[in-house]
Each structure stands twice: as C-alpha cells, then as structure tokens.
Amino acid sequence: MNGEKMQAVKIYAKKDFVKNFKSGYPLINRDMISNSEVLKKEGSIIELYDERNQFLGKGYFGIQNKGIGWILTNNKEEQINQLFFERKLNTALSERRKLYQDSETTAFRVFNGEGDGIGGLTIDYYDGYYVVSWYSEGIYTFKDYVIQTLLNEKGTLGIYEKKRFDRKGKYIEDDDFVAGERAVFPLVVKQNGIKFATYLNDAAMVGVFLDQREVRKQIRDHYAKGKTVLNTFSYTGAFSVSAALGGATKTTSVDLANRSKAKTIEQFQVNGLDESDHEIIVEDVFHYFKYAVRKKLKFDMVILDPPSFARSKKHTFSASKDYPDLLKQAIEITNTNGIIVASSNCSTFNMKKFKEFIQKAFDGRKYKIVEEYTLPSDFKTIKEFKEGNYLKVVFIKKLS
Template sequence: MRQEISITVTDKAKAEFQRGFPLITKEALEDVEGLATEGAILELNDRQGRFLAKGYYGKQNKGYGWVLTRNKDEAINQAFIERTLKEAFGHRQGFFDDPSTTAFRLFNGEGDGFGGLTIDYYDGFYLLSWYSEGVYTFKDEVISALQNVADCRGIYQKKRFDTKGQYIEEDDFVAGERGEFPLIVKENGINFAVYLNDGAMTGIFLDQRDVRNALKEKYARGKTVLNTFSYTGAFSVAAAIGGAAKTTSVDLAKRSNSKTIEQFSVNGIDYESQDILVMDVFNYFKYAKRKELKFDVVVLDPPSFARSKKYTFSTSKDYTNLMKEAIAITEQKGLIVASTNSASFGMKKFKGFIEKAFKEEGRKYRIVEEFTLPADFRVRKEFKEGDYLKVLFVSLD
C-alpha cells in the first residue's frame, strides 16, 4: 500500500503551485524529512489546511518530487498513468506517422504530467528513464500502462539515480522481446546505430534532432566542419550527408572512435575520408592554432560539466572561454554552432556568454538561427527550467 501524507507548504510555494508550478522543492515544504518514504503520495495544503495539489515524493537533484494532479479526489494509480500516457501519445502522432524519423521522445516528464520519468521511442522499442527512487516505485504501474496503451516490441529502462545521482548499471531489459543491437533508427532520413542495453547513453541525443537537420540542410554543403565533444559523431554524420567537404570529430573518450566509425558506416559513408580524433578538445584547440587550421563550421556541444587530466570545464563558468577558443579557429564569415544543455541558466544568459567572448576578441557576429527543445520534448509554460536546451548558430562577421 502506497503511503499517503498531508504536507503543509509555505505561503510563497502556495502561490507557485496555484500558478501551476510542478516541482516540489525542499523549500516549499514546512516539513517532510523523515515523514515520507520514496514514492509516497503527498497531499499539499496551505497553512489554513486548504488543498492545493497532489504529487509524489521522490528526491533528485531538482527537488523533492512532482505535482501530478490538482484534483483532490483523483487517485494516482495505473489508470491515471494510462490516461497520462494516452494524452502524450496523441501529441506525438505526427512523429509516428513520419517514416523518415523512427526515434523520438514519447513522454517528457513534467512536460507530459509526470515529472521524473521520460520515455523514448526507438523503432518499436521503448526506453524508460527513471530519475529518482520515488518515481521508480511506480515501475509496475507504468510498464503495465505502457503495454496497454502501446504495441511494444520490447521495453528497456535506465535507472539514472543512486545516492549521488549517478547512473546505476544493471540489466536494462524489462519486458517484451530483447532487441538486437545495434538497432538502426532513422532521424530525418539519417541512420543512427543505438544501443538500449549498454550503459547510460544510447548513442544519440534525441533533443538535437532539429539542430542536426538544420546543419545538414542549410549549413554543411561544401564546408569543412569541426565537431568538438563529438560523442558518437552524430553532428559529423549529419554534416557529411549534407554535403560537407570534410568533417573532423574530436572527443576524449576512447569509445568515440569506434562509435563514430559505426555511425558513418551505417550511412554508407567512407569513414577513412573523415578525421576522427581521440583527443582532449582543449588540446586540440592548441594543436589547431599551432598548425594554423581553420574550419568553416565549428560545433560546440560540451557536457555541462567535464573533467580531463589537465582541464575542468563547467558551462556556467567556462563557456565564454570555450567560445573564444572556437572563434580563433573559425574562418572569417564562418559559423559556430554554440550549444548547451545546462538547465542552470536561460537563453538570455547564454547569449551573454557569446557576446562577451566576441567582445573580448574584438570581433563582430550575428546570431542567424536559434533552437530550444524540439516539439516532442514537451515543456510546460509554468516550468521554463524544463526547456534546458539552448543552441545558437553564430555567424562571424
């Protein structure tokens, strides 16, 4: 039996919940420590005892849980989850109907009404990501609801939590049939090899789909393209298919080499005609300057936080300097694709990083295009923090 407790919220939090804010923060609650177990249903009341909302308790880096309903009498059970999933599926019907894209976000946490859980679709397979012990207590209801709502070839999961908020490795298979990996999915006609059973990452970040498509369709033809922090080379593949003269992929992880070769190969591209380097990106900037190398297009999509033997990178502190490094090896009239997935600041502050870099370098620039999350990554207007992706196509003047 799931625990249900009533919790009093502060006056400030009351106003936020009344506006539709979905995150239950530690500061919003008068007292919950020691009272609630992970997955407990929280009935949120104001100091006069009036009902505000109902959610669940699940500690993660963002907060203490998520609001699920503002109907006091609505039960949080499998039927509730099925209704929520059906609504989310309805919003993605256009993606299901598009044969050129067979991988997309099907359920985006609080954007679809159940924070702490995401569901991604990979050509008939479903990948559940759990972000707290609390949401994981709903596992059986979610899986049963998903099987009732969708025709699932197979279901996999990623548990993205432990006491330190890190990924826990275990058998990721949950139900249905086991996939044969790599599974080849399509994104705007491009093939990508993905693995649902191999650690925290699958091989492609689905939130960058529109950005890769813009690079392929508008900016890559005839250009030399440098893809830094390249992971499995998805931007490089998109650029090559878009007619790039040559791509250079740079990432510190040793696996990036074989993974990038694989992504080129599943698209019939000769990977030996491209440069794939296992190297610290910051060392590569020094190497490129020393060799007087310059590129028409530079892709900057660093992790929010990264550490190598010599360098520590934090987006909020170091993006301006990273941008300056990129400016130095970008051709005049070239393009920098500046990207961050950090949720700790908004687009205005990110643009400030770019402006500061160009000002300190004494250079002029234009932002020719900008992106946030694609349509399948639904966000709520009451929770702008959920729209974490910020991408700017910056032209050097």
C-alpha cells in the same frame, strides 16, 4: 504498489513559495517545505497545503538532483493510480502520432516528464522499442503502471529502462531489459533520414541524443555543403555524420572518450559513408583547441555542444561559468563568415543569458545570430516550469 488505498502524507509549503505552487510550478524542493522531515518513504503520495491548510496539489515523494518530489494534480480527489498513469501516457502517445507515422524518423521522445504531466519520468521510442528513464526511487515505485501501459500499446516490441537515480554516487547499471522481446543491437533508427546505431542496453547513453533532431537536419540541409566542419565533444559523431551527408568536404570529430572513435566510425558506416574521408580524434577538446591555434587550423563550421559539466585530468568545465571562454577558443579557429553552432543543455541559465555569453566571448568582434533552436515539440515543456526547456542552440556567423 501505490494507489488510492495509500494514505497521503501532508506537507506544508512555506509562505514564500505558495504563489509558485498556485501558478502551477510542479517541482518540490526541500527548502520550500516547512515539515519535510515527515517524508520518509520514496513513492509516498503527498498532499501539499499552505500554512492556512488550503490544498495546493497532490503528487509523490522522490529524491532526484532537482528536488524531492513532483506535483501531479491540483485535484484533491484525483487518485494517482493505474488509471492516472494510463491517461497521462496515452494522451502523450496520441500527441506524437504524427511522428509514429513518419517513416524518416523512427526515434523520438514520447513522454517528457513534467511537460506531459509526470515529473521524474521520460520515455523514448526507438523503432518499436521504448526506453523508460526513472529519475528517482520514488517514481520507480510506479513502474508496473508505466510498463503495463506501454505493453498495451499497439506495436510495442520491447521495453528497456534506465535507473537514473543513484546509490552512493553511482549510476545503477544492469541489463536494462524489462519486457517484451529483446532488440538485436545495433538497433539502427532514423531521424529525418539520418541513421543512428543505438544500444538500448548500454547504460545511461544509447548512442544518440534525440533532442538535437532539428539542428542536425538544418546542418545537413543548409550549412554543410562544401564546408570543413569541426565537431567538438562529438560523442558518437551524430553532427559529423549529418554534415557529411549534407556534402561537407571534411569533418573532424574530437572527443575525450576512447569509445567515441569506434562509435563514430560505426555511425559513418551505417549511413554508407567512408569514415576514412574524415578525421576522428580521441583527445581533450581543450588540448585540441591549443593544437589547432598552434597549427593555424581554421574551419568553416565549428560545433560546440559540451556537457553541462565535464572533468578531465587537467580541466574542469562548468557550462554556467566556463562557456564564454570555450566559445572564445572556438571563435579563434573559425573562418571569417564561418558558422559556430553553439549549444548547451545546462538548465541553470536561459537563452537570454546564453546570448550574453556569446556577446562576452566575441568581445567587440562582429557576429550575427542567424537562427536559434530550443527543444523540439516531442520534448514537451510547460510555461510554469521554464527550466524544463533546457536546450539552447544558436547558429552564429562570425563576421570579423
């Protein structure tokens, strides 16, 4: 187990990146370091210095898709041990007390990586159960510290985990149960009173994306009544259910994954809705758009929340390149004065760039941005790491 007895590995920041680290940037990339070859064992404590041997920060070595490690403290004397993890986790938990006390919301994020002071680690809460996501073998070496802190938390029923680091390109799947008592599935949780059937032991996806909580509430409360709604890349139909609860006359959910249909039906049922009043289609969204144009279908609201990257037999989609074209197709099947909810969780571009995509897609046609959302408060971010605030959601009114 890691801790103060472990000898720290000294690494040196290249001159061009020293300013970044001094301003609080927490992520270490290999190209920022002049001697990265000294990093051998994931989970090693690292001390970062500039080329003049001035201390910059202390953290851990862990390879994930974003980089090779995270700075956890700027205090050279601070030990990264059980007490360190307890302090960070307990601070984060106390900041979410208001959500713990909200009977209408029983699922939310309690620890959001670098936003709460430990990059590479996220923890979500599902009505008494915690799901811990580890993003590298490095952070996984601190597992005992995290699990013990959560077990000490009053009201903890059980803990599940997701090892989101891979070996040979494959997500590591096992039972996912760690400690406490096992949940009975589906575990039905709520966000703003909307119910979701979740499966905490079901590999990387549990059944609902918690970061869209406020967007779904807004659709239900202010946009759905009397409207026809198309929900693309619908996953388990969370947006469709929200619209239906808000009085949509009909929702159409489209997703390529075979399991999406049964999952969406289940979400309708746990909310007391008759799924036969709605359409659930297993199909490539790009094919569906062509079908809708051919059949002259139009919708009052189109929800566009694609993954950052997706591949089907005939299409490869990358949000950073292809979002304008996708949005252009959505515009074609949206009624005049209808709403498009354009969303992206791609961290490689910001809200400003996203709005440029929107302008490009409308290509001279008139539109109005009605409102916009980023991550909710439980998905805490820091200004020094802007890419951590990855979510961008824009409600667009099509005027012509």
